[in-house]
Amino acid sequence: MPRPVHLPELLSPAGNWDCARAAVANGADAIFFGLPKFNARMRADNFTADDLPELMKFLHSHGVKGYCAFNVLIFTGELADAEQQLRQLEAAGVDAVIVQDLGLARMVKRLTPNLRLHASTQMTITSPEGLELANTLGIDQAVLARELSLRELERFRATESPEVPLEVFVHGALCVAYSGQCLTSESLGRRSANRGECAQACRMPYEMIVDGELRDLGDKRYLLSPQDLAAVQEIPRLIELGIRSFKIEGRLKTPEYVAAVTRVYRKAMDAALADQDVTQVITDEDRYELEMTFSRGLYSGWMHGVNHQQLVGAYYGKKRGYYIGVVRSVARDAVELEEVPSHLKNGDGVVFENLQDTNDEQGGRIYGLHGNWLEFQRGRLRTDLIQPGTRLFKTGDQVLEQQLRQTFQGDIPLRKKQKLDLVISGRPGVPLVIQVKDQTIQVQSSLPLDQARQRPLNLEVLQNQLGRLGGTAYELGDVELHLEGEVILPVSELNKMRRALVHAVSEAPSTEPARRPFSTEHVRAMLAEVGSKQANTSPAPDAATLHVLCRNQAQIEAALEAGVSELYVDFEDVRLYADAVKHVRDNSQAHIYLATPRIQKSGEAGFFKLISRAEPHGVLIRNLGAIAFFKDAGIPVTGDFSLNVANPLTADFLKQTGLERLTISYDLNIEQVLDLLHGAPAEWFEITLHQHMPMFHMEHCAFAAFLSKGTDFTTCGRPCERHQVRLRDRVGMEHPLKADVGCRNTLFNAVPQTGAQFFTGLMQAGLRHYRIELLEQSREESTRIIRTYQNLLAGQRGGEDIWRDLKAQSQLGVTRGTMAELV
Known part of the structure; x- marks a missing residue:
């Protein structure tokens, strides 16, 4: 290449x-x-x-x-x-x-x-x-x-x-x-991945509920791993x-x-x-090392595009190791394999696969190898639980681990040494001087040079003695000689000079490119400038505005019937956006904003064009690419939660791109929300008070992976359009799974959350824009939720009252939301 x-x-x-x-x-x-x-x-x-x-x-x-x-x-x-x-x-x-x-x-x-x-x-x-x-x-x-x-x-x-x-x-x-x-x-679990506290819920087992019925997926339980x-x-x-x-x-x-x-x-x-x-260069031994040190199975990921049948094997969520073979027969404290690989040896750790419960598997270290039989420590295995046909994986290789440890124990050789170009000068009766070329670093002998009677110093002798730099970060480069007459110096003195030179070079100031002067500015000055590049904004209105996000036509009807003036519409099929806009314009005075997909890849700007051609009143922006597309479109745009606005400096940057409002990140608790509102103009922001939290947002399509044989949207048959799917977790909660226009999946929390109890404090902080997001609610359910929050914004009901009411109305209850502070 x-x-x-x-x-x-x-x-x-x-x-x-x-x-x-x-x-x-x-x-x-x-x-x-x-x-x-x-x-x-x-x-x-x-x-x-x-x-x-x-x-x-x-x-x-x-x-x-x-x-x-x-x-x-x-x-x-x-x-x-x-x-x-x-x-x-x-x-x-x-x-x-x-x-x-x-x-x-x-x-x-x-x-x-x-x-x-x-x-x-x-x-x-x-x-x-x-x-x-x-x-x-x-x-x-x-x-x-x-x-x-x-x-x-x-x-x-x-x-x-x-x-x-x-x-x-x-x-x-x-x-x-x-x-x-x-x-x-x-x-x-209140452990944000955006804060370094991922709980790895993707590595847990799930069951798939399809149209209300448990779908038998055999041994596939790790549907998101x-x-x-x-x-x-x-x-x-x-x-x-x-x-x-x-x-x-x-x-x-x-x-x-x-x-x-x-x-x-x-x-x-x-x-x-x-x-x-x-x-050809990467050998089977190399691949073995990759699998042995950690592997849940190795795959090319998304490098060759999506393949929903390959990406998620779904059989386990933890390290599996290197596949050895299949059990042929079982005896007490021993198993026979159909074939024993050459790398298997005493002391290796192995595990016998149990797809019914990967946390309860038999395994141990090999004590003996006799033909195709593996022997284990007496009583170490419950061989009665191991059946012929069971697959065996190698999980530990002590020899390999020791070989790998040896690579970084002790002194680590330098891959690239610094060359020392030297200028050497002297004459009889004065010390020998060795200087690093083009630098001020130099050393001189403690003894004066003598007139040589035999074997005077020459280039070969000096290169031989001064080039002995093994174990240092240096190697000898060019040597320039300026000796007057034939002179001599003891070898021991040359060795002392070499060591002194290495010390002087290593202690000298770095020769790396000059560093810029440290800044004397502070973040408090940056915070003081927040909003300085924005056009003057009018004071926050007294009344609060309710924004309702709808995901189907029935929810739009409920919102319009309730007199909602600000709508967000988030349809899976963006081709329906134009009809939704026309319907809202023809039947109300409400403003309708259309939501972009949460992810945009190269070649998907066509989705943005469909949104623009639908002529909505505005756009709900969910990714950086959409900001770039709509920046000069002359249409109002609001930034959604996915832009991760957590502090005034982020908000100020995004406001400068032309966003009229910013949805506050879902990672903030109420105290952090109030800090944000005090650090930037409150009229910049909007907060979601009610929603089913969108948890996983993924390129992996569980519909295609487990309800079809297709590898991508061209061959899957689009089961997402025919089936309602939920993923049931270990505690029995059934989380709704939805596909978007890009065939990406979002798993929503089964339990809705409300921040109604914080409404009064948010109003006092100047916040005036509040959102509720509907998911699968019917028209009647949507109406009840919308009316509930309209009453909250009108001061006719209190937040704690709404909390209790929603909890009673919902079959699953309701959480206090991520804004709730940790106790």
């Missing part, structure tokens, strides 16, 4: 020191890590601020960069702490920060000019249009959504926006939901597409995992750059 202008980097995860060492020792060009606060893997060991100087010195001495994951939403009251952490990172020489929050991104560019800004995959950049909008923040690198195919990645090269280096994930666990768009942990990504074969094509950074997931993984995966991908990248066939 043509050699890329910029060599791609291999970016490895580091949850602790051992992982960092494993990454460096096995060929990473950069690592990413987190601190105890503000990162999306709070359960990792993580580094501390005190670790940073030593960590960065270690990395830079090996020619490796360090990126800090700062990839969570930042609440208003945390902005000062975020500023302090940014300054610590900059002072320690961290190369870049990986950021989700748009307001934090603004802080990086203004307050810490020596930190590169990388847009996290949590920023949900799925299209060139979205990248163009994000690039107005001045990002230096963008981590794209995992759900993009090679064909979709190719379209980023054709964008006319300024080139931004692109980064993609190539290996590791896949989130079933779009990063930055998963509210499951927040909705079910994807296989792990392994794109090692796609490396050559990704390099051709100009991808700059290849990212390995795994800050919660072991150092052995980091070592193995980094080594294999380093091998693949080097082979591709050398025009070697990666399919």
Whole structure:
């Protein structure tokens, strides 16, 4: 392949020191890590601020960069702490920060000019249009959504926006939901994925309820648990597409995992750059290491587009390991296999598959191998529970683990040494002087040079003695001699000078490019400027406005009948939008806003055009690409919750794009909401008071995967149009599953939530725009809910009264919502 202008980097995860060492020792060009606060893997060991100087010195001495994951939403009251952490990172020489929050991104560019800004995959950049909008923040690198195919990645090269280096994930666990768009942990357990506290609900078992009946899916129970990504074969094509950074997931993984995966991908990248066939270079032993260190099954993910029959195997949600074979027969403390692979040995850990309950499986370490028989410790196995035909997986290989540990234990050789070009001068009677060329660093001998009677110093002798730099970060470069006459110096003195020179060079100030002066600005100055670039806004009206989101025609009728003046419409089939707009215009004075899809990929701007041609009063914007499309369309636009507005700096940035209002992020509790309203004009905002929380939003289509044999929308037969589906969780709650116009699925919380009890405080803070979202309610149910909240806004009913009433009316009850503060 043509050699890329910029060599791609291999970016490895580091949850602790051992992982960092494993990454460096096995060929990473950069690592990413987190601190105890503000990162999306709070359960990792993580580094501390005190670790940073030593960590960065270690990395830079090996020619490796360090990126800090700062990839969570930042609440208003945390902005000062975020500023302090940014300054610590900059002072320690961290190369870049990986950021989700748009307001934090603004802080990086203004307050810490020596930190590169990388847009996290949590920023949900799925299209060139979205990248163009994000690039107005001045990002230096963008981590794209995992759900993009090679064909979709190719379209980023054709964008006319300024080139931004692109980064993609190539290996590791896949989130079933779009990063930055998963509210499951927040909705079910008050543990927000946007705050680094993902509870991994996608790895839990679910049952599928189809049209009210339990659907028998056999042993498939992990309906939302994807296989792990392994794109090692796609490396050559990704390099051709100009991808700059290849990212390995795994800050919660072991150092052995980091070592193995980094080594294999380093091998693949080097082979591709050398025009070697990666399919031949990557061996079965390499694939074995990838599976053994961690695997739920390895798959190419979305690299070749959606394949709903392959992405989610649905048989298990945890590490499975390497497939060994099938049990032929069983004896006490032993099993016979149909065939024994050559790599199987004493001490290996194995597990016998039990798809009925993957948390209750037989397994242990092999004590003996005799032909096709595996022997185990006496009494270790309940062999009566193991049937012929059971599949066996290898879960532990102590020899491999030791080999991997050895790669990062002890001194780690430097991959690239700094060359020392030297100028050497002297004459009899004065010391020998060795100077680093073009620098002020020099050393001189403690003894004067003597006149040589035999074997005078020459280039060969000096290169031999001064070139002995093994075990250091340096190697000898060019040597320029300026000796007068034939002189001599003891070898022991030359050795002393070599050691002194190495010490002087290592202690000298860095020769890296000059750093920019540290900024003297503070975030409080940025907060004081919030709203300064906006046109003057009129004071908030006294009366509150109720906005109702409808998902079908019956709900629209209920809203119009109730006299609702502000409607949002969110249909699966956007072709019906024009008729909905005409109906509302012909039969009411209400304003109708049409909702965009939550995700927009390259080539899907046609959905935006359909919305525009329907001539609504406005648009409900749900992604960065839609902002870019409607920015100059001359139509009012409101930003939805999916834009993740959590602080005034984010709000101010989005307001400058032309959004008239912003829906407050669902990650905020009431105290954080009030902080936001006090930090920016309250008339900018809207809040959702009643809804079924949209939890998972995913490219994976469970309708196609389990109700058809089709791989995508062209072959699935669209069961989403014929069936009502719910996913039943472990506690018996049946969560509604819906498909959107892009065939993406959203799983909604079965239990509605209300923030009615906070209405009075929100009104006192100046908030005047309130929303309720309908889901599957009938016309009559919709009318009752709308009337309830109209009475709340009119002051005719109190929030606690509504809470009790809704709880009594709903078969499932009602939660107090994510705004409720933790007790």
